[in-house]
Amino acid sequence: MKKVWNSLRTALVFAVTMIVLCGFVYPLALTGVSQLLFPKQANGSLIEIGGKVVGSSLIGQDFEDARFFKGRPSAVGYNTYTAEAKKAGTYAGLSSGSYNYAPSNPDLKKRIEKDIQKFLKANPDKERKDIPMDLITASGSGLDPDITPEAALVQVDGIAKASGLSKSELKAIIQRNTTAKMLGSFGEEHVNVLACNLEIAQKIGIIS
Amino acid sequence: MLQIGLTLGLFLILVIPVGKYMYHVAVKQRTFADPVCDRVDHFLFRILHIDIREMNWKKYALTLLLVNAVMVLIGYVILRLQGILFLNPNKAGGMESSLSLNTIISFMTNTNLQHYAGESGLSYFSQMAVIIFMMFTSAASGYSACMAMVRGLSGRSMGNFYEDMIRCITRILIPAAFVVGLILVSQGVPQTLKGPVTAYTIEGKMQDIARGPIAALESIKHLGTNGGGFTGANSANPLENPNILTNITELLSMMILPGACVVTFGHMLHEQHRLKQAAELKKEKSKKILMGSHGRTIFLAMSILFLIGLGICFYAESKGNPVLSRLGIVQTGNMEGKEVRFGIAQSSLFTSVTTSFTTGTVNNMHDSLTPIGGFIPMLNMMLNVVFGGIGVGLMNMLIYAVLAVFLCGLMIGRTPEYLGKKIEGKEMKLAALSIIIHPLLILGFTSVAVICQAGLAGITNPGFHGLSQILYEFASSAANNGSGFEGLADNTMFWNLMTGTVMFFGRYLSIIIQLAIAGSLLRKRAVNTTAGTLRTDTGTFSITLVVVVLIFAALTFLPVLALGPVAELLTL
Numbered sequence: 207m208k209k210v211w212n213s214l215r216t217a218l219v220f221a222v223t224m225i226v227l228c229g230f231v232y233p234l235a236l237t238g239v240s241q242l243l244f245p246k247q248a249n250g251s252l253i254e255i256g257g258k259v260v261g262s263s264l265i266g267q268d269f270e271d272a273r274f275f276k277g278r279p280s281a282v283g284y285n286t287y288t289a290e291a292k293k294a295g296t297y298a299g300l301s302s303g304s305y306n307y308a309p310s311n312p313d314l315k316k317r318i319e320k321d322i323q324k325f326l327k328a329n330p331d332k333e334r335k336d337i338p339m340d341l342i343t344a345s346g347s348g349l350d351p352d353i354t355p356e357a358a359l360v361q362v363d364g365i366a367k368a369s370g371l372s373k374s375e376l377k378a379i380i381q382r383n384t385t386a387k388m389l390g391s392f393g394e395e396h397v398n399v400l401a402c403n404l405e406i407a408q409k410i411g412i413i414s
Numbered sequence: 415m416l417q418i419g420l421t422l423g424l425f426l427i428l429v430i431p432v433g434k435y436m437y438h439v440a441v442k443q444r445t446f447a448d449p450v451c452d453r454v455d456h457f458l459f460r461i462l463h464i465d466i467r468e469m470n471w472k473k474y475a476l477t478l479l480l481v482n483a484v485m486v487l488i489g490y491v492i493l494r495l496q497g498i499l500f501l502n503p504n505k506a507g508g509m510e511s512s513l514s515l516n517t518i519i520s521f522m523t524n525t526n527l528q529h530y531a532g533e534s535g536l537s538y539f540s541q542m543a544v545i546i547f548m549m550f551t552s553a554a555s556g557y558s559a560c561m562a563m564v565r566g567l568s569g570r571s572m573g574n575f576y577e578d579m580i581r582c583i584t585r586i587l588i589p590a591a592f593v594v595g596l597i598l599v600s601q602g603v604p605q606t607l608k609g610p611v612t613a614y615t616i617e618g619k620m621q622d623i624a625r626g627p628i629a630a631l632e633s634i635k636h637l638g639t640n641g642g643g644f645t646g647a648n649s650a651n652p653l654e655n656p657n658i659l660t661n662i663t664e665l666l667s668m669m670i671l672p673g674a675c676v677v678t679f680g681h682m683l684h685e686q687h688r689l690k691q692a693a694e695l696k697k698e699k700s701k702k703i704l705m706g707s708h709g710r711t712i713f714l715a716m717s718i719l720f721l722i723g724l725g726i727c728f729y730a731e732s733k734g735n736p737v738l739s740r741l742g743i744v745q746t747g748n749m750e751g752k753e754v755r756f757g758i759a760q761s762s763l764f765t766s767v768t769t770s771f772t773t774g775t776v777n778n779m780h781d782s783l784t785p786i787g788g789f790i791p792m793l794n795m796m797l798n799v800v801f802g803g804i805g806v807g808l809m810n811m812l813i814y815a816v817l818a819v820f821l822c823g824l825m826i827g828r829t830p831e832y833l834g835k836k837i838e839g840k841e842m843k844l845a846a847l848s849i850i851i852h853p854l855l856i857l858g859f860t861s862v863a864v865i866c867q868a869g870l871a872g873i874t875n876p877g878f879h880g881l882s883q884i885l886y887e888f889a890s891s892a893a894n895n896g897s898g899f900e901g902l903a904d905n906t907m908f909w910n911l912m913t914g915t916v917m918f919f920g921r922y923l924s925i926i927i928q929l930a931i932a933g934s935l936l937r938k939r940a941v942n943t944t945a946g947t948l949r950t951d952t953g954t955f956s957i958t959l960v961v962v963v964l965i966f967a968a969l970t971f972l973p974v975l976a977l978g979p980v981a982e983l984l985t986l
Contacts, residue, residue, distance in 0.1 A: 213477070217484045219462050220576060221551075224583070225488070229547035232588055233605075233630035236595045240605040240629065243596070248605045250625045250653070252613070259613040262623050264602050264652040267615050274617070278754070286621045300504070300533040300610055300622045302647035304751045306781040306901030308879035309735040310982050314750065314782075318741060334742035339734075342743065343750040346650030346779045352754040385657075385755075392417045393658030394757035407616045 253404070255413055261400050266351040272328065273369035273410060274403040275353070275361055278340055279321055281305045282348035302347050318342050329364040336360055352396035355384055369410055379405045418728070418763050421662055425669050430704050432670055433677020439585050440561045440578075440678055441570075441685070451585050458580055468571045471933030474562050475926050477575040478555055482522055482922075485551060489518045489544045493536075502537035503609025504626075509535065516910035521548035523921035524556055524803055526635075526642030526774050526896035527887075527913055529905040533624050533645050538607060545642060546631050550591075553638025553671075553804045554582040559925045560675055560805030566932030567812065567833050568682045569940065586671070587637060594633035594667050602656040605629040624653055636668040639803040641774025641896040649764070649777040650753055661760055661777060668773040672801040675808045676716070680709015683833065707951035708833070712811055715959040719800045723790045724766040730786035731762045736986050751782030762787065769794035772803040774896025781875070781883070781899040785983035788899070789975060792886055795893035796971045798852060799963055803894055806921075809928045811959075815950065816845045816931070818962040822948050832950055834940045841931050848927040853970040855892040855916045860885050860974065868908035874901040878985065882978035887913060892920040 240248040251263045261267055266277045268286040277284070281304050287297035307314035321342045322334060338357040358380045366373045383401040387393050407413045438445045459466060469477065492499070497508040509517065513529055520527045521544065530536065536545065558578035566572050599605045604625045613621045628644045632654055635641060641648075649655040649664060684706035705713060734745045747758040756764070761778040768775050769791035780791055794800050799811040816832055820842055823830030830837040863869030863884045872887075873880035883899040890897055891913040898904070904913070949955065 213480060214484070216462065216464060216576075217477075217481045220464070220481060220579075221484045221488055223458065223462060224485075224551055225543055225547045228550035228583065228588070228634075229543040232550075232591065233542050233546055233627045236592060236599075236630045237605050237607060237627060239596065240599040244599050247602045248599050248629075249608065250604045250606075250611060250623055251602045251656075252611065252623070259611060260616060261613045261621060264656050265621070265623055266652075267617075267621055268619070269617060271617055284621065285623070286615060286619050288619050292620070300624055301531055302533065302624070302645045302651045303531075303900065304647070304650075304779040304782060306779055306874065306899070307750065308781060308875035308877075308882075308901070308982070309737060309748070309750070309784050310877055310879050310986055311875045315737055315741070318738065318743075322741065322743075335744050337743055339738070339743060339746045339749045340754050343738075343748075343752075345753055346751045346777065346782075347647035347652060347753060349647070349652055350753050350755075351652055354754055387417075388658045391420065392662065393755055393760060396754045403616065412616055 260404070263398065263401065264351060265349045267400055269399070269403060273365060274406060275358060275365065275399050276341070277353060277399045278350050279317070279342065279344040280348040280350070281344055284349055302349055304346050304348060305344050329361065331363060332360060351398055351400060353399055355380065355395055355397055358397040358402065365406070369406060371406065371409060375409070415759065417759055418724070421665060421763060424662070425666055425673065428666060428670055429673040430677060433674035433705060434681060436586065436674050437678040437681035439581055441682065445585070447585050447589070454584050455580055462576070464576045466574045466577045469574055471562070471566065471572055471929045471936075474572050474575050475929045478559060478925065479922065481575070481579075482555060485548065486518050486522050489522070489548060490514055492544050493517060493540055496537045496540045499537065499539050501539035501542070501607065503607075504534065504537065506535060506537045506540070512907045512910040513905060516914045518544070519914045519917050520896065521545060521640070521642060522552055523894050523917045524552040524638070524640060524806075525891060525894040525917045525921070526640045527891055527898065527917065528642050528896070529910055531646035532643055538626055541631060541644065542627060546634060549631070549634045549638050549640040549642070550583055550587055551579070553587060553634070553640065554579045556803055556805035557582045557671070557675070558805070559929060560809050561678075563809050563812070563928055563932040564679045564682055566929075566936040568686045569834075569936065570682070570686070572933070572936070587634065590637050590667070591630070591633040594637060594663060595629045597663050598629045598632055598660055601660045603629040603632055603660065604653060628653060632664070633667065635775060636664045636773060637671060639668055639672060639771055639773040641768065643775065649775045650779065655777055657755060658760065661756055661764070664775070665764060665767055668771050668775065669767060669801070671804045672771045672807050673713070675805055676709050676713045676801075677705040679712065679808060680706025683708045711951050711953070711956045712808070712815065712959070714953065714956040715963075716799070716801050716811065718956065718960050719797065719963065720766065720770050723770065723794055723800065724763065727766050727787050727790040728759065728762040730784045731758050733784070735784055748782070748784050748787065751779030753778065765791050766794065768897055769895060770800035772798065772807065772893050772895040774890065776897050779900060780886070780897055781901040785979040785986065788882060788886070789979040791897070792882070792889055792975070792979065793967065793971070795889040795895050796853070796856065797963055797967050798893040806894070806925065810924070813845050813848050813928060813931070814963050815959060816841060817849065818955070818959050819948060819950060821962060822958060826948070828946060828948065831941055831947060834943065835935045835938045836941055841934055844927050844931045844934070848924055848931070849966065851919065851923050852892055855920055856885070856888045857970070857974060859888045859912055859916050863888070863912065866908065868906065869912075872903045872906065872909055874903055878978055878981040882982065885974060885978050888916055891916040894921050
């Protein structure tokens with residue numbers, strides 16, 4: 207009996223020590239060093255304009271204005287909401303994820319068809335075959351900040367018309383916010399939608 | 415293609431020195447970390463009053479079970495009470511009882527199946543004191559069991575569980591997690607105790623942005639082949655995996671330790687062999703080796719299985735979903751559920767790695783994979799030997815090696831031997847039992863779920879894919895993987911209890927049986943290698959091993975795979 211009690215006590219003390227070491231000492235030490243060395247990144251890579259947080263450079267946003275680039279379909283609406291939606295309770299709170307539709311799911315086909323129609327309405331001079339794959343498929347996180355360069359370029363005509371900015375100006379904006387493949391081979395080329403739209407907003411005077 | 419090859423090349427370069435370091439830690443040879451770690455260890459041994467005498471396999475297995483049980487108990491209490499504890503800026507309430515049970519078993523068994531969403535379901539206190547803590551200890555438990563088994567097989571005594579745990583955590587996991595964590599933070603993964611922040615967008619709307627001690631969790635999540643994300647979308651979420659550099663860091667950190675276990679195994683056998691030879695021939699020669707001939711054989715077999723799967727998955731995803739082509743869209747691969755910054759190549763690589771090395775982290779949503787793209791991760795978990803989780807993957811593969819030796823022995827008419835020990839009735843019975851548990855859990859529980867209303871209620875995709883959702887969930891639980899066809903509505907009493915049971919038996923029955931086999935072989939007298947001995951350290955044996963694994967898996971799982979993914983493919 208005493209032996210059993212002893213092994214139980216050792217196991218218990220061991221577990222508590224490990225909670226302290228792995229659950230507190232390690233993450234708190236990492237927090238301290240991170241806050242010291244990389245304060246911006248460690249706090250969510252927030253973008254501030256005039257002292258106000260307008261978003262994070264890592265996270266996409268849900269854009270509706272015809273003058274802005276659109277991101278990919280999101281199952282969680284990029285956690286973007288209006289004050290009315292919050293009051294009405296239609297915003298479900300912080301989350302992330304996808305629709306989890308199987309390739310064979312008829313709802314997937316319906317959703318994509320709807321997004322195709324929406325795109326063609328906003329870009330009347332474009333056809334179905336012009337639509338890049340990523341603009342009509344939902345991202346895995348629902349927060350994807352990026353689109354492919356093709357998906358950005360295909361929107362240029364529509365945005366130029368709505369915003370009054372020239373096409374070459376918009377193309378320059380895309381160029382500036384495109385990240386190339388790392389070392390020329392790792393990952394994919396992508397354009398950050400929020401960064402593009404912040405530049406547009408600046409040019410048309412929404413933000414200073 | 416090129417980027418996949420380069421990433422795997424990096425893995426090969428890293429795995430050899432890390433494996434050697436792990437070998438030095440396991441057999442207590444001098445390492446560069448000793449000056450610091452020795453002090454920490456001695457301090458811990460002293461305050462814990464730990465008896466560090468050698469254990470036999472029974473004592474080792476019992477201690478592992480006891481320590482895991484105590485941790486489960488503490489963790490369960492914390493999850494239930496998290497609503498009233500401190501460090502709760504996101505205002506999570508106490509967790510419901512069946513969900514708490516599922517979560518705690520999930521994390522203790524290194525599965526990390528998540529039936530909750532991290533953003534709202536857990537307080538920061540729980541993320542740290544339960545999730546991060548268990549990510550360390552469950553990985554260290556798997557590593558310890560594996561090292562005990564390998565010591566037994568190579569003719570050493572099995573070691574001491576507490577000592578293995580502490581050495582693994584202080585010399586391997588914590589230092590590695592700290593370095594990887596810092597790399598992740600530098601690329602944008604948040605590491606703060608501050609709560610979520612609300613942004614005011616340029617369209618006049620609001621956006622909530624999740625934060626927290628994400629990097630600390632993220633690094634050990636991969637290093638310990640755990641896989642449970644801080645947020646619901648796991649490593650697809652840009653906050654957990656912001657760019658290609660972090661993606662490769664996460665890939666390598668989940669591959670490195672399971673791969674290194676095989677190298678460690680090779681070193682142990684090589685050293686034991688050398689000592690024996692030195693005693694016989696009275697000469698001391700020390701050749702530098704990369705991973706030893708036995709290690710190389712196993713590593714090769716695992717690599718072949720891995721590459722076959724990866725190739726098929728990548729091909730299927732590049733071909734995309736024919737439904738979209740019919741809608742008039744130009745096909746550039748299946749991007750549903752994937753992130754633009756990773757694209758098809760890095761996503762299919764991640765999918766193959768996370769299911770081979772049974773981590774369970776995802777950077778794209780597996781439910782939306784093409785039928786054959788989803789077939790591969792499922793198959794990887796059904797095999798459960800393609801590198802596998804930290805420690806336990808090697809243990810499973812060694813059981814298949816015993817089986818392969820036995821089958822070859824029958825074919826050529828010799829007594830089967832592995833690593834210089836005779837394989838006899840007792841070992842074969844245990845090995846068969848260990849191999850049969852896995853399909854029994856997956857197929858048995860899948861059939862239960864299919865005939866129960868409560869099980870069918872979880873299905874969210876109609877048609878054949880519904881069966882795949884159930885099958886995937888149980889394959890993931892039994893293999894202690896933790897990824898999911900996330901569409902499955904699994905936070906119900908039925909699914910919480912069912913998958914909890916499968917995870918529990920999938921983990922502990924295998925470990926106990928495998929330690930028993932090692933213990934039984936350890937007690938046997940070594941037989942001398944003769945010209946008639948079946949060589950188990952050759953390329954031929956690697957191929958034999960691959961064939962044995964594939965035949966067993968194909969026979970057991972082919973019928974159900976035909977009804978799930980294959981049927982879905984044919985109806986697309």
